[in-house]
Amino acid sequence: MLFTTLANTIFEESINTYHIKDDVYQDFSNPYPKDTIEHLLYRKNWIDTVQWHYEDIIRDPNIDPVAALDLKRKIDASNQDRTDLVEYIDSYFLKKYQSVEVSKDATINTESPAWAIDRLSILALKIYHMQEEANRTDASPEHILKCNTKLEVLLEQRKDLSSAIDQLLADIEAGNKYMKVYKQMKMYNDDELNPVLRGQKE
Template sequence: MKMHVQELKLADLIQAFDRLITFWHSDPADYRSEPGELNPIALELGWRNYSLWHEEDKARRTDVDDSMIAQVKRNIDGFNQQRNDLIEKLDEAILAWLTPKVDFDKDLPINSETPGSIVDRIFIMSLKVYHMHEDTLRDDIDDAHRSRSQQKLATLREQRADLEQALHRLLDDYLAGNRKMKLYRQFKMYNDPTLNPELYRQTGA
Protein backbone atom coordinates (compact mmCIF):
# COMPACT_ATOMS: atom_id res chain seq x y z
CA MET A 1 0.00 0.00 0.00
CA LYS A 2 1.32 3.42 -0.94
CA MET A 3 2.21 5.54 2.08
CA HIS A 4 0.52 8.66 0.69
CA VAL A 5 -2.97 7.17 0.59
CA GLN A 6 -2.48 5.85 4.11
CA GLU A 7 -1.43 9.27 5.41
CA LEU A 8 -4.35 10.94 3.65
CA LYS A 9 -6.71 8.19 4.87
CA LEU A 10 -7.67 7.43 1.26
CA ALA A 11 -6.45 3.84 1.27
CA ASP A 12 -8.78 1.05 0.12
CA LEU A 13 -11.43 3.52 -1.01
CA ILE A 14 -13.43 0.90 -2.87
CA GLN A 15 -13.78 -1.33 0.19
CA ALA A 16 -14.50 1.65 2.44
CA PHE A 17 -17.18 3.04 0.14
CA ASP A 18 -18.81 -0.37 -0.34
CA ARG A 19 -18.96 -0.81 3.42
CA LEU A 20 -20.42 2.67 3.95
CA ILE A 21 -23.09 2.28 1.29
CA THR A 22 -24.24 -1.04 2.75
CA PHE A 23 -24.27 0.50 6.24
CA TRP A 24 -26.22 3.58 5.14
CA HIS A 25 -28.86 1.43 3.47
CA SER A 26 -29.51 -0.08 6.91
CA ASP A 27 -30.89 3.37 7.89
CA PRO A 28 -28.55 4.10 10.82
CA ALA A 29 -29.32 6.79 13.37
CA ASP A 30 -26.02 8.52 12.57
CA TYR A 31 -24.40 8.22 9.14
CA ARG A 32 -20.97 8.83 10.74
CA SER A 33 -21.13 5.91 13.17
CA GLU A 34 -19.87 3.23 10.78
CA PRO A 35 -16.44 2.08 12.02
CA GLY A 36 -13.52 2.40 9.67
CA GLU A 37 -10.48 4.49 8.84
CA LEU A 38 -11.44 6.99 6.16
CA ASN A 39 -10.63 10.61 5.47
CA PRO A 40 -13.45 12.56 7.19
CA ILE A 41 -13.93 14.86 4.21
CA ALA A 42 -14.23 11.85 1.90
CA LEU A 43 -16.83 10.40 4.27
CA GLU A 44 -18.87 13.62 4.18
CA LEU A 45 -18.54 13.73 0.39
CA GLY A 46 -19.79 10.15 0.18
CA TRP A 47 -22.81 10.93 2.38
CA ARG A 48 -23.80 13.90 0.21
CA ASN A 49 -23.55 11.73 -2.89
CA TYR A 50 -25.61 9.01 -1.20
CA SER A 51 -28.28 11.56 -0.23
CA LEU A 52 -28.22 13.13 -3.69
CA TRP A 53 -28.64 9.75 -5.40
CA HIS A 54 -31.78 8.92 -3.45
CA GLU A 55 -33.30 12.38 -3.87
CA GLU A 56 -32.81 12.03 -7.63
CA ASP A 57 -34.70 8.72 -7.46
CA LYS A 58 -37.60 10.55 -5.79
CA ALA A 59 -37.57 13.23 -8.50
CA ARG A 60 -38.59 10.57 -11.07
CA ARG A 61 -41.80 9.68 -9.24
CA THR A 62 -45.09 10.35 -11.02
CA ASP A 63 -47.45 9.41 -8.16
CA VAL A 64 -46.87 12.51 -6.00
CA ASP A 65 -47.87 16.17 -6.11
CA ASP A 66 -45.75 18.66 -8.02
CA SER A 67 -45.09 20.48 -4.74
CA MET A 68 -43.20 17.43 -3.46
CA ILE A 69 -41.13 17.24 -6.65
CA ALA A 70 -40.33 20.95 -6.28
CA GLN A 71 -39.04 20.34 -2.75
CA VAL A 72 -37.04 17.34 -3.93
CA LYS A 73 -35.47 19.51 -6.64
CA ARG A 74 -34.46 22.07 -4.02
CA ASN A 75 -32.99 19.27 -1.92
CA ILE A 76 -31.02 18.10 -4.95
CA ASP A 77 -29.65 21.59 -5.50
CA GLY A 78 -28.58 21.77 -1.86
CA PHE A 79 -26.88 18.37 -1.82
CA ASN A 80 -25.15 19.11 -5.12
CA GLN A 81 -23.81 22.41 -3.79
CA GLN A 82 -22.53 20.66 -0.65
CA ARG A 83 -20.98 17.94 -2.79
CA ASN A 84 -19.06 20.45 -4.91
CA ASP A 85 -17.94 22.34 -1.81
CA LEU A 86 -16.62 19.10 -0.29
CA ILE A 87 -14.71 18.18 -3.46
CA GLU A 88 -12.93 21.52 -3.21
CA LYS A 89 -12.38 21.07 0.53
CA LEU A 90 -10.80 17.65 -0.06
CA ASP A 91 -8.55 19.12 -2.75
CA GLU A 92 -7.52 21.90 -0.34
CA ALA A 93 -6.59 19.31 2.30
CA ILE A 94 -4.58 17.25 -0.20
CA LEU A 95 -2.78 20.35 -1.50
CA ALA A 96 -1.96 21.44 2.06
CA TRP A 97 -0.52 17.97 2.70
CA LEU A 98 1.55 18.09 -0.51
CA THR A 99 2.86 21.65 -0.29
CA PRO A 100 5.65 21.03 2.27
CA LYS A 101 6.79 18.00 0.28
CA VAL A 102 6.83 19.31 -3.32
CA ASP A 103 7.95 22.45 -5.15
CA PHE A 104 4.88 23.41 -7.19
CA ASP A 105 6.47 26.68 -8.36
CA LYS A 106 8.15 24.83 -11.23
CA ASP A 107 6.58 24.77 -14.69
CA LEU A 108 4.87 21.37 -14.60
CA PRO A 109 1.91 19.85 -16.43
CA ILE A 110 -1.45 20.06 -14.67
CA ASN A 111 -3.90 17.17 -14.54
CA SER A 112 -7.33 17.95 -15.98
CA GLU A 113 -9.04 16.28 -13.02
CA THR A 114 -8.26 16.88 -9.35
CA PRO A 115 -7.86 14.15 -6.72
CA GLY A 116 -11.08 15.28 -5.02
CA SER A 117 -12.98 14.86 -8.27
CA ILE A 118 -11.62 11.35 -8.68
CA VAL A 119 -12.65 10.41 -5.13
CA ASP A 120 -16.11 11.79 -5.93
CA ARG A 121 -16.34 9.66 -9.08
CA ILE A 122 -15.21 6.54 -7.21
CA PHE A 123 -18.05 6.99 -4.74
CA ILE A 124 -20.63 7.56 -7.49
CA MET A 125 -19.34 4.44 -9.23
CA SER A 126 -19.68 2.56 -5.93
CA LEU A 127 -23.35 3.58 -5.74
CA LYS A 128 -23.85 2.27 -9.26
CA VAL A 129 -22.13 -1.00 -8.33
CA TYR A 130 -24.36 -1.42 -5.27
CA HIS A 131 -27.59 -0.81 -7.14
CA MET A 132 -26.60 -2.79 -10.22
CA HIS A 133 -25.74 -5.72 -7.96
CA GLU A 134 -29.19 -5.35 -6.38
CA ASP A 135 -30.70 -5.57 -9.84
CA THR A 136 -28.95 -8.88 -10.55
CA LEU A 137 -30.65 -10.37 -7.46
CA ARG A 138 -34.22 -9.48 -8.41
CA ASP A 139 -36.70 -12.36 -8.67
CA ASP A 140 -38.98 -10.55 -11.14
CA ILE A 141 -36.58 -10.44 -14.12
CA ASP A 142 -35.79 -12.94 -16.84
CA ASP A 143 -32.39 -14.48 -17.59
CA ALA A 144 -31.63 -12.03 -20.39
CA HIS A 145 -32.19 -9.05 -18.09
CA ARG A 146 -30.07 -10.63 -15.35
CA SER A 147 -27.27 -11.35 -17.81
CA ARG A 148 -27.25 -7.74 -19.06
CA SER A 149 -27.09 -6.44 -15.50
CA GLN A 150 -24.28 -8.83 -14.60
CA GLN A 151 -22.28 -7.61 -17.60
CA LYS A 152 -22.88 -3.99 -16.63
CA LEU A 153 -21.84 -4.77 -13.06
CA ALA A 154 -18.54 -6.25 -14.24
CA THR A 155 -17.88 -3.17 -16.37
CA LEU A 156 -18.68 -0.82 -13.48
CA ARG A 157 -16.32 -2.69 -11.16
CA GLU A 158 -13.52 -2.57 -13.73
CA GLN A 159 -14.02 1.17 -14.34
CA ARG A 160 -14.05 1.84 -10.60
CA ALA A 161 -10.77 -0.05 -10.13
CA ASP A 162 -9.28 2.01 -12.96
CA LEU A 163 -10.31 5.23 -11.17
CA GLU A 164 -8.69 4.15 -7.91
CA GLN A 165 -5.46 3.32 -9.74
CA ALA A 166 -5.62 6.69 -11.50
CA LEU A 167 -5.90 8.44 -8.13
CA HIS A 168 -2.84 6.63 -6.79
CA ARG A 169 -0.83 7.40 -9.94
CA LEU A 170 -1.78 11.06 -9.79
CA LEU A 171 -0.69 11.38 -6.15
CA ASP A 172 2.56 9.56 -7.06
CA ASP A 173 3.13 12.06 -9.89
CA TYR A 174 2.60 14.99 -7.53
CA LEU A 175 5.06 13.62 -4.98
CA ALA A 176 7.62 12.81 -7.70
CA GLY A 177 7.42 16.36 -9.03
CA ASN A 178 6.04 15.23 -12.39
CA ARG A 179 2.78 17.19 -12.13
CA LYS A 180 1.59 20.33 -10.41
CA MET A 181 -1.54 20.29 -8.26
CA LYS A 182 -3.76 23.30 -8.68
CA LEU A 183 -7.12 24.09 -7.07
CA TYR A 184 -10.05 24.59 -9.42
CA ARG A 185 -13.10 26.45 -8.16
CA GLN A 186 -16.60 25.51 -9.34
CA PHE A 187 -18.24 28.87 -8.59
CA LYS A 188 -21.72 27.37 -8.84
CA MET A 189 -24.07 30.22 -9.70
CA TYR A 190 -27.56 28.73 -9.50
CA ASN A 191 -27.73 28.67 -5.67
CA ASP A 192 -26.26 32.15 -5.23
CA PRO A 193 -28.99 34.85 -5.02
CA THR A 194 -26.45 37.45 -6.15
CA LEU A 195 -25.44 35.51 -9.29
CA ASN A 196 -28.58 33.66 -10.46
CA PRO A 197 -30.60 36.17 -12.54
CA GLU A 198 -33.85 34.42 -11.69
CA LEU A 199 -33.11 35.17 -8.02
CA TYR A 200 -31.44 38.57 -8.02
CA ARG A 201 -34.11 40.04 -10.30
CA GLN A 202 -36.64 39.21 -7.59
CA THR A 203 -34.68 40.80 -4.78
CA GLY A 204 -33.04 43.64 -6.67
CA ALA A 205 -29.62 42.48 -5.47
Protein backbone atom coordinates (compact mmCIF):
# COMPACT_ATOMS: atom_id res chain seq x y z
CA MET A 1 0.00 0.00 0.00
CA LEU A 2 1.27 3.48 -0.84
CA PHE A 3 1.92 5.64 2.20
CA THR A 4 -0.58 8.32 1.17
CA THR A 5 -3.31 5.72 0.65
CA LEU A 6 -2.90 4.89 4.34
CA ALA A 7 -2.66 8.54 5.36
CA ASN A 8 -5.73 9.67 3.41
CA THR A 9 -7.77 6.77 4.80
CA ILE A 10 -6.80 7.68 8.37
CA PHE A 11 -7.48 11.37 7.80
CA GLU A 12 -10.97 10.59 6.52
CA GLU A 13 -11.58 8.30 9.50
CA SER A 14 -10.54 11.04 11.92
CA ILE A 15 -12.69 13.69 10.23
CA ASN A 16 -15.75 11.43 10.06
CA THR A 17 -15.37 10.43 13.72
CA TYR A 18 -15.06 14.05 14.81
CA HIS A 19 -18.23 15.01 12.94
CA ILE A 20 -20.36 12.38 14.69
CA LYS A 21 -20.49 14.79 17.65
CA ASP A 22 -19.13 17.85 15.82
CA ASP A 23 -17.98 19.42 19.09
CA VAL A 24 -14.56 20.99 19.66
CA TYR A 25 -14.74 20.01 23.34
CA GLN A 26 -15.46 16.31 22.82
CA ASP A 27 -13.14 13.69 24.28
CA PHE A 28 -10.36 12.40 22.06
CA SER A 29 -9.57 8.72 21.71
CA ASN A 30 -6.91 7.37 19.35
CA PRO A 31 -7.87 3.95 17.91
CA TYR A 32 -4.29 3.15 16.86
CA PRO A 33 -1.48 1.81 19.06
CA LYS A 34 1.14 4.23 20.35
CA ASP A 35 4.53 4.25 18.64
CA THR A 36 2.94 3.65 15.23
CA ILE A 37 2.71 6.01 12.28
CA GLU A 38 -1.05 5.40 12.20
CA HIS A 39 -1.31 6.78 15.75
CA LEU A 40 0.61 9.93 14.74
CA LEU A 41 -1.42 10.48 11.57
CA TYR A 42 -4.75 10.12 13.39
CA ARG A 43 -3.67 12.49 16.17
CA LYS A 44 -2.30 14.98 13.65
CA ASN A 45 -5.53 15.18 11.71
CA TRP A 46 -7.66 15.38 14.86
CA ILE A 47 -5.69 18.46 15.93
CA ASP A 48 -6.23 19.97 12.47
CA THR A 49 -9.95 19.16 12.55
CA VAL A 50 -10.55 20.74 15.95
CA GLN A 51 -8.56 23.80 14.95
CA TRP A 52 -10.55 24.11 11.72
CA HIS A 53 -13.68 24.49 13.84
CA TYR A 54 -11.98 26.83 16.31
CA GLU A 55 -11.28 29.07 13.34
CA ASP A 56 -14.98 28.95 12.32
CA ILE A 57 -16.15 29.84 15.83
CA ILE A 58 -13.76 32.76 16.36
CA ARG A 59 -15.02 34.43 13.16
CA ASP A 60 -18.49 34.84 14.63
CA PRO A 61 -18.97 38.66 14.58
CA ASN A 62 -21.07 38.41 17.74
CA ILE A 63 -18.60 36.36 19.76
CA ASP A 64 -18.04 37.53 23.33
CA PRO A 65 -14.59 39.19 23.57
CA VAL A 66 -13.61 37.13 26.61
CA ALA A 67 -14.60 33.93 24.81
CA ALA A 68 -12.69 35.08 21.74
CA LEU A 69 -9.52 35.63 23.78
CA ASP A 70 -9.87 32.19 25.34
CA LEU A 71 -10.34 30.70 21.89
CA LYS A 72 -7.29 32.56 20.56
CA ARG A 73 -5.24 30.93 23.32
CA LYS A 74 -6.62 27.53 22.31
CA ILE A 75 -5.68 28.18 18.66
CA ASP A 76 -2.14 29.12 19.71
CA ALA A 77 -1.85 25.92 21.76
CA SER A 78 -3.27 23.92 18.87
CA ASN A 79 -0.70 25.39 16.49
CA GLN A 80 2.06 24.30 18.85
CA ASP A 81 0.57 20.78 19.08
CA ARG A 82 0.35 20.67 15.29
CA THR A 83 4.00 21.63 14.91
CA ASP A 84 5.04 19.05 17.52
CA LEU A 85 3.16 16.30 15.67
CA VAL A 86 4.81 17.25 12.37
CA GLU A 87 8.20 16.90 14.05
CA TYR A 88 7.21 13.52 15.53
CA ILE A 89 6.20 12.30 12.06
CA ASP A 90 9.49 13.49 10.59
CA SER A 91 11.33 11.67 13.40
CA TYR A 92 9.52 8.50 12.32
CA PHE A 93 10.86 8.91 8.77
CA LEU A 94 14.37 9.80 9.96
CA LYS A 95 14.45 6.58 11.97
CA LYS A 96 12.90 4.53 9.16
CA TYR A 97 15.47 5.68 6.59
CA GLN A 98 18.49 6.06 8.86
CA SER A 99 20.31 3.10 7.28
CA VAL A 100 19.80 4.21 3.67
CA GLU A 101 23.02 4.81 1.77
CA VAL A 102 22.63 8.29 0.34
CA SER A 103 23.82 8.85 -3.22
CA LYS A 104 26.60 11.43 -3.64
CA ASP A 105 24.28 13.20 -6.10
CA ALA A 106 21.30 13.16 -3.73
CA THR A 107 19.37 16.40 -3.31
CA ILE A 108 17.26 17.83 -0.52
CA ASN A 109 13.56 18.59 -0.94
CA THR A 110 12.03 22.02 -0.35
CA GLU A 111 10.12 20.60 2.63
CA SER A 112 10.33 17.53 4.81
CA PRO A 113 7.89 14.63 4.28
CA ALA A 114 5.88 15.53 7.39
CA TRP A 115 5.26 19.12 6.31
CA ALA A 116 3.92 17.81 2.99
CA ILE A 117 1.74 15.38 4.98
CA ASP A 118 0.55 18.35 7.04
CA ARG A 119 -0.76 19.91 3.82
CA LEU A 120 -2.40 16.61 2.90
CA SER A 121 -4.24 16.56 6.23
CA ILE A 122 -5.54 20.10 5.72
CA LEU A 123 -6.56 19.16 2.19
CA ALA A 124 -8.67 16.30 3.56
CA LEU A 125 -10.55 18.85 5.67
CA LYS A 126 -11.07 21.18 2.72
CA ILE A 127 -12.48 18.29 0.69
CA TYR A 128 -14.82 17.19 3.49
CA HIS A 129 -16.26 20.66 4.03
CA MET A 130 -16.46 21.54 0.33
CA GLN A 131 -18.37 18.29 -0.19
CA GLU A 132 -20.72 19.38 2.61
CA GLU A 133 -21.32 22.66 0.82
CA ALA A 134 -21.89 20.92 -2.51
CA ASN A 135 -24.48 18.66 -0.85
CA ARG A 136 -26.50 21.48 0.75
CA THR A 137 -30.19 21.46 -0.04
CA ASP A 138 -30.78 25.03 1.15
CA ALA A 139 -28.22 26.69 -1.13
CA SER A 140 -28.70 28.23 -4.57
CA PRO A 141 -27.85 26.29 -7.75
CA GLU A 142 -25.04 28.78 -8.34
CA HIS A 143 -23.54 28.02 -4.94
CA ILE A 144 -23.77 24.27 -5.53
CA LEU A 145 -22.13 24.57 -8.96
CA LYS A 146 -19.33 26.75 -7.61
CA CYS A 147 -18.64 24.32 -4.75
CA ASN A 148 -18.65 21.29 -7.04
CA THR A 149 -16.14 23.04 -9.31
CA LYS A 150 -13.90 23.79 -6.32
CA LEU A 151 -14.32 20.23 -5.08
CA GLU A 152 -13.02 18.86 -8.39
CA VAL A 153 -9.92 21.03 -8.06
CA LEU A 154 -9.34 19.93 -4.45
CA LEU A 155 -9.64 16.26 -5.41
CA GLU A 156 -7.14 16.75 -8.22
CA GLN A 157 -4.85 18.58 -5.81
CA ARG A 158 -5.02 15.67 -3.37
CA LYS A 159 -4.15 13.24 -6.15
CA ASP A 160 -1.15 15.34 -7.20
CA LEU A 161 0.08 15.97 -3.65
CA SER A 162 -0.30 12.30 -2.74
CA SER A 163 1.72 11.30 -5.79
CA ALA A 164 4.44 13.84 -4.94
CA ILE A 165 4.69 12.61 -1.34
CA ASP A 166 4.90 8.97 -2.37
CA GLN A 167 7.59 9.86 -4.92
CA LEU A 168 9.54 11.80 -2.30
CA LEU A 169 9.46 8.86 0.10
CA ALA A 170 10.53 6.50 -2.68
CA ASP A 171 13.43 8.82 -3.54
CA ILE A 172 14.51 9.00 0.11
CA GLU A 173 14.31 5.21 0.41
CA ALA A 174 16.43 4.86 -2.75
CA GLY A 175 19.00 7.39 -1.53
CA ASN A 176 18.24 9.88 -4.29
CA LYS A 177 16.87 12.44 -1.80
CA TYR A 178 17.89 13.03 1.77
CA MET A 179 16.05 14.45 4.77
CA LYS A 180 17.11 17.31 6.97
CA VAL A 181 14.76 18.44 9.70
CA TYR A 182 14.90 21.85 11.29
CA LYS A 183 13.00 22.40 14.53
CA GLN A 184 10.46 25.17 14.04
CA MET A 185 11.91 27.42 16.76
CA LYS A 186 8.59 29.19 17.28
CA MET A 187 9.17 32.41 19.19
CA TYR A 188 5.75 33.70 20.23
CA ASN A 189 5.19 30.99 22.90
CA ASP A 190 8.66 31.34 24.41
CA ASP A 191 8.90 33.72 27.36
CA GLU A 192 12.59 34.28 26.59
CA LEU A 193 12.05 35.11 22.90
CA ASN A 194 8.72 36.94 22.88
CA PRO A 195 9.49 40.50 24.12
CA VAL A 196 6.00 40.90 25.61
CA LEU A 197 6.29 37.72 27.67
CA ARG A 198 9.90 38.49 28.57
CA GLY A 199 8.87 41.92 29.83
CA GLN A 200 6.36 40.34 32.20
CA LYS A 201 9.12 38.32 33.87
CA GLU A 202 11.27 41.35 34.61
